[in-house]
Amino acid sequence: MGRLARGPEAELFERYAARLRPKIVVAEVAECRGHPLEIRRREAALLLAALPARAVVVALDLGAPAPTSEALALALTAWTDTGRTPCFLIGGAEGLDAAVLARADHILSLGPLTWPHMLVRVMLAEQLFRAQSIASGHPYHRAGRP
Numbered sequence: 490m491g492r493l494a495r496g497p498e499a500e501l502f503e504r505y506a507a508r509l510r511p512k513i514v515v516a517e518v519a520e521c522r523g524h525p526l527e528i529r530r531r532e533a534a535l536l537l538a539a540l541p542a543r544a545v546v547v548a549l550d551l552g553a554p555a556p557t558s559e560a561l562a563l564a565l566t567a568w569t570d571t572g573r574t575p576c577f578l579i580g581g582a583e584g585l586d587a588a589v590l591a592r593a594d595h596i597l598s599l600g601p602l603t604w605p606h607m608l609v610r611v612m613l614a615e616q617l618f619r620a621q622s623i624a625s626g627h628p629y630h631r632a633g634r635p
Contacts, residue, residue: 490581491581498610501611505618506614509618521535521581532583555601561616565620
């Protein structure tokens with residue numbers, strides 16, 4: 490949800506996105522306004538309409554379990570091995586509607602802290618790069634360190 494304007498968040502996102510292979514595609518969906526329930530409902534319709542037909546839908550939700558980086562690497566490899574495209578959904582300020590969570594093949598969190606969705610985009614890009622690094626045996630992750 491939302492448009493990533495020029496600035497530090499965009500620069501960080503581009504830094505990690507440029508390292509990913511294959512290149513990731515970002516579909517930005519405009520945030521809605523109004524009552525929180527109505528916002529979630531309208532944003533859900535926009536997010537679901539933006540999904541490719543055969544996507545592996547991964548919703549990011551604060552209440553979901555947070556995988557380790559190694560577990561995300563294994564999951565990303567498994568999802569990619571299906572021949573379907575993993576699509577990560579980041580909600581707006583009101584979170585994701587139940588319709589989005591129901592459509593999701595997987596629901597995960599990047600941790601229990603609340604983050605602005607533009608920073609979540611940066612953190613997700615970094616974790617996807619980290620997952621690819623782990624899967625390829627690259628030392629970027631530095632396993633065993635806290």
